[in-house]
Amino acid sequence: xxxxxxxxxxxxVTRVKTKGFVIGTLxxxxxxxxxxxxxxxxxxxxxxxxxxxxxxxxxxxxxxxxTKGLEKESQNGKREFAVLExxxxxxxxxxxxxxxxxxxxxxxxxxxxxxxxxxxxAAELHTRNPGNFQVLGPLSTAVDQAVIQARLSARGIHxxxxxxxxxxxxLKVIKVGESGESVERGQTIxxxxxxVVLLYSALLAYGIVTMRSVLEEKTTRTxxxxxxxxxxxxxxxxxxxxxxxxxxxxxxxxTASLALLLAYGALASAMVNPNSAFxxxxxxxxxxxxxxxxxxxxxxxxxxxxxxxxxxxxxxQDAQQLQxxxxxxxxxxxxxxxxxxxxxxxRAAIVLSEIxxxxxxxxxxxxxxxxxxxxxxxxxxxxxxxxxxxxxxGSARIYRVGVLMYGKRPxxxxxxxxxxxx
Amino acid sequence: xVTKGTFLDAISLENVTKSYDSVTAVDGVNLQVxxxxxxxLLGPNGAGKTTTIRMVMNILVPDAGSIRVxxxxxxxxxxxxxxxxxxERGLYPRMHVRALIVFMAALHGLTxxxxxxxxxxxxxxxxxxxxxxxxxxxxxxxxQQKVQFITAVIHRPRIVILDEPFSxxxxxxxxxxxxxxxxxxxxxxxxVLSTHRMEQVEMMCDSICLINHGRNxxxxxxRAIKRSYGKNxxxxxxxxxxxxQNHPSIIGINRFAxxxxxxxxxxxxxxxxxxxxxxxxxxxxxxxxxxxSLNEIFIEKTTRA
Numbered sequence: 001x002x003x004x005x006x007x008x009x010x011x012x013v014t015r016v017k018t019k020g021f022v023i024g025t026l027x028x029x030x031x032x033x034x035x036x037x038x039x040x041x042x043x044x045x046x047x048x049x050x051x052x053x054x055x056x057x058x059x060x061x062x063x064x065x066x067t068k069g070l071e072k073e074s075q076n077g078k079r080e081f082a083v084l085e086x087x088x089x090x091x092x093x094x095x096x097x098x099x100x101x102x103x104x105x106x107x108x109x110x111x112x113x114x115x116x117x118x119x120x121x122a123a124e125l126h127t128r129n130p131g132n133f134q135v136l137g138p139l140s141t142a143v144d145q146a147v148i149q150a151r152l153s154a155r156g157i158h159x160x161x162x163x164x165x166x167x168x169x170x171l172k173v174i175k176v177g178e179s180g181e182s183v184e185r186g187q188t189i190x191x192x193x194x195x196v197v198l199l200y201s202a203l204l205a206y207g208i209v210t211m212r213s214v215l216e217e218k219t220t221r222t223x224x225x226x227x228x229x230x231x232x233x234x235x236x237x238x239x240x241x242x243x244x245x246x247x248x249x250x251x252x253x254x255t256a257s258l259a260l261l262l263a264y265g266a267l268a269s270a271m272v273n274p275n276s277a278f279x280x281x282x283x284x285x286x287x288x289x290x291x292x293x294x295x296x297x298x299x300x301x302x303x304x305x306x307x308x309x310x311x312x313x314x315x316x317q318d319a320q321q322l323q324x325x326x327x328x329x330x331x332x333x334x335x336x337x338x339x340x341x342x343x344x345x346x347r348a349a350i351v352l353s354e355i356x357x358x359x360x361x362x363x364x365x366x367x368x369x370x371x372x373x374x375x376x377x378x379x380x381x382x383x384x385x386x387x388x389x390x391x392x393x394g395s396a397r398i399y400r401v402g403v404l405m406y407g408k409r410p411x412x413x414x415x416x417x418x419x420x421x422x
Numbered sequence: 423x424v425t426k427g428t429f430l431d432a433i434s435l436e437n438v439t440k441s442y443d444s445v446t447a448v449d450g451v452n453l454q455v456x457x458x459x460x461x462x463l464l465g466p467n468g469a470g471k472t473t474t475i476r477m478v479m480n481i482l483v484p485d486a487g488s489i490r491v492x493x494x495x496x497x498x499x500x501x502x503x504x505x506x507x508x509x510e511r512g513l514y515p516r517m518h519v520r521a522l523i524v525f526m527a528a529l530h531g532l533t534x535x536x537x538x539x540x541x542x543x544x545x546x547x548x549x550x551x552x553x554x555x556x557x558x559x560x561x562x563x564x565x566q567q568k569v570q571f572i573t574a575v576i577h578r579p580r581i582v583i584l585d586e587p588f589s590x591x592x593x594x595x596x597x598x599x600x601x602x603x604x605x606x607x608x609x610x611x612x613x614v615l616s617t618h619r620m621e622q623v624e625m626m627c628d629s630i631c632l633i634n635h636g637r638n639x640x641x642x643x644x645r646a647i648k649r650s651y652g653k654n655x656x657x658x659x660x661x662x663x664x665x666x667q668n669h670p671s672i673i674g675i676n677r678f679a680x681x682x683x684x685x686x687x688x689x690x691x692x693x694x695x696x697x698x699x700x701x702x703x704x705x706x707x708x709x710x711x712x713x714x715s716l717n718e719i720f721i722e723k724t725t726r727a
Contacts, residue, residue: 006528014517221512225573228479228506229529231498 003230007238008245011213015246025250029257050079051135054100054112055086058093062115062146069142069163080138084109097126104128113139119147189341192368195291196337199361203298204330206247207306208323213239214310214399215319232400236392240303247299290367290377297384298360301391302326308395311402312415329357337365344369354380356387394419431490432457432581432612433478438487440473447473449636450487455614455629457492460607462623462644463616465633466724471616472509474633475583478614479506492580502531505579507587509616511570515559520545522558523572530577537576544572548598564590571599575606582606583614588622600626620717630716634724648713655712656684656692658699665702669695676718681708685718 015021053070057063063086070081090096093114103109104126111127123143125136149162159165175188217223226235305326313319340349344366353362353372359380366372397419433455440448448470455461465471476482478489480496491500513522520541527537545551548568553561558569567590575582584603588596603613603626617623623630623644630647632640640647659681667675667682671690676683686692692711699706714722 003529006525010517010525014514217514220515221508221510222514223512224481224508224510225506225513225526225570226529227481228501228504228508229526 004234004238004241007230007235008242011239011242012245015209015242016249021246021250025253028250029254029261032258033261050082051132052108052110053081053083054103054109055083056090056093056096056100056112056114057086057088058090058117059115059119059150060089062143062150063088065146065149065162066113066115066142069145070138080135101126111135113143115143119150188369192341192365195368196334196361196365199291199295199298199364200330200334202247202251202295203302203360204327206243206299207302207326209246210240210243210303211306211310211319211323211326213243214307215313215316218310218314233396236304236307236396236399240300240307243303244296244299286371287368291364293381294360294364294384297381297388301356301360301384301388302330304388304392304395308398308402311395311399330361333358333361337362340365341369345372350376354383356380356384359384430457431455432459432492433614434490435474435478436488438474438477438484438489440470440477440482440484446636448477448484451633451636451638453631453638453641455612457612458607458610459628460603460613460615460626462627462630463614463633464618464620464623464630464720469633470636471633472585475508475585475614475616478583479504503580505530505574505577505582507571507574507582507584509585511567513558513566513570513573516557518555519550519558519561519569520554523569523576526573527576530579532577540576541572544576548572548595564592564595567591568595575602578606578609579611581612581614583616585616586618587615588617588619620715620720624716632720632723640719640723644716647719648716651714651719653692653711653713654686654688654690655714655718656686656695657708657710657712658682658684658695658706659708660699660704660706662705663703666695666698666704669698671695683715685714 055063055066057066067083067086070083071079087096097112097114100109100112104111105128110129111125114124114126116123123140125139145162145166148166149159152159152162217226230238306323309319309322309326313322336352340352340362343349349362349366350372352358353366354376363372363377363380367377398415431454433453435451435453438448438451439446451470451474453474463471463474473482477484478491478496480498480501489496492503494500513526517525520538523541523544524534524537527541528534532540542551542554545554548571550565550568553565558566561569571584571587574584582603587599587603591599600622603615607613615623615627627644629643630641631638661680664682667684671687671694672684673687673690674685676685684695686695696706696709699709
């Protein structure tokens with residue numbers, strides 16, 4: 001135990017003293033804040049120019065009310081749409097449409113709307129940029145309202161300002177949890193995505209730190225003297241725990257600075273405008289606890305895998321290729337997390353979040369969205385712990401053989417043989 | 423010669439074999455190292471010396487045979503009593519010199535205060551005091567070598583295994599290392615010295631073990647081995663004619679400045695050579711009948727095999 005402690009201490013002290021640690025610890029919060037501002041900026045981004053629109057009204061008589069509806073949708077004094085031209089019941093609609101198409105290609109028009117003769121059919125939006133989802137909502141609202149107004153007129157009901165009659169507020173979402181209800185303003189999803197990104201990047205980053213650390217002892221040939229004084233298992237354990245201590249230090253610094261920043265932000269916004277609602281972020285203690293548990297489990301699992309990769313390779317180039325074995329499950333988590341996010345209690349989400357290589361990210365995600373039944377959490381933890389112990393055992397064996405092997409990168413059958421080597 | 427290892431042996435190997443894939447690196451080696459002795463582990467490059475050492479260090483596991491250290495089978499525990507200077511040198515390059523030595527010493531069981539005290543002593547002895555707070559990779563190769571040597575002996579191990587300890591050292595530092603090794607023997611340590619510098623072995627070693635192609639081909643007490651070869655070597659220093667060198671009793675000549683070393687054929691008479699030299703007109707300043715040098719024995723044994 002004393003030797004493991006010495007290894008932990010050396011790993012910690014030499015790592016915390018490096019410029020890389022100091023810079024990393026300072027830069028990550030700065031970058032995080034910069035990203036948050038960037039996302040807020042992009043999210044609230046208003047179009048610089050109005051969308052230049054033309055209307056082909058085959059039904060007849062709807063174009064003016066659509067145009068009026070689009071005017072109303074404009075916000076902040078900026079017009080989102082500029083209706084350049086509208087054609088009422090053209091004799092040859094194809095020719096008109098062809099003309100608009102040419103104008104779109106020439107760059108003098110952005111889109112044109114085709115209202116069908118039969119109002120039971122869908123209207124069409126012809127546009128150069130179908131990915132601009134932001135314009136679809138206001139456009140379809142305007143068309144809807146114009147159609148409703150036309151139908152009402154057909155039954156003899158004449159109304160002005162149909163928009164005010166049919167307008168309703170958006171749904172207000174309230175999250176139901178065991179500790180009560182809280183108004184949802186997107187913070188649950190925000191916290192969940194933040195959690196996934198944090199777990200993914202932390203597991204990956206510290207895994208690679210562990211791998212590099214093993215590799216450094218090999219490439220500098222320090223291993224040979226170390227191994228003459230310490231058992232490989234102690235060396236592996238000390239190294240992983242040492243990097244864990246570094247990670248913990250970094251997290252404490254980050255969390256403290258984030259908490260300070262949030263407190264300062266809340267205070268500042270309360271002083272500027274006492275009524276402003278600074279979004280309250282709910283981080284229940286239970287979630288923090290589970291996050292820590294899954295992070296620790298994932299950390300030991302992935303660190304052991306990365307350490308084995310480091311032990312099996314003798315230079316950075318080889319390691320970069322072999323590290324995909326350890327990285328693949330993490331990358332897979334990133335590819336499918338949005339699927340779990342949209343339906344956290346689907347059968348697929350339950351199964352995936354029980355798999356030990358994914359549970360550190362996916363089960364933590366599910367817990368942050370809606371607390372799963374306790375047996376699912378317990379099962380995933382048991383599986384995670386068992387797998388971690390198994391992987392550490394296997395890694396220690398690969399480590400034992402690999403740390404003194406130099407030369408070519410081992411093949412998979414060789415690695416399997418190392419596992420059996422006693 | 424196979425003798426059972428007794429508790430008197432610091433290290434004992436019996437029929438130890440180790441293969442890598444298709445290559446047999448060590449093939450049935452037997453070796454006994456007496457406690458308090460200095461053993462020279464000799465052999466050409468690739469003979470299996472480093473593999474043998476690594477098995478004693480329990481870094482590699484033999485395929486067959488048994489290894490005992492101080493009477494116990496090798497284990498992670500047993501190797502704590504061994505100081506090791508591996509052939510593959512290397513220590514954490516970015517650590518500060520004294521912190522590094524203290525760390526290695528603490529791993530070998532010293533308290534940190536004691537390790538620090540001894541580290542200062544050793545650094546002074548090797549004139550590295552002013553480098554204590556420098557990073558290892560700011561030091562020259564020779565200085566790094568000295569640091570590595572310190573880490574192998576600082577915990578006063580009962581057994582020290584030194585693989586090429588003199589490589590890269592200037593004569594002054596090589597002499598310091600030699601003095602330290604002799605001091606350690608006096609204090610009762612057992613030393614295994616693996617080297618290609620035969621003159622160092624002749625000066626320091628009590629016994630030798632010569633390995634070639636993974637087998638030990640010669641081992642035992644160094645004096646006894648040399649004696650067994652008999653006095654078959656003549657060193658002659660002279661000026662003038664060397665016309666005697668084709669004498670039928672001579673089977674080998676090794677020239678040096680102002681003379682030559684002559685190897686006699688078995689049963690050859692040295693007096694015949696002396697006569698021939700005088701007759702040929704050489705002016706002889708020294709004529710000596712000797713046991714063969716270890717260098718000669720090494721070359722004879724390893725090239726014949």
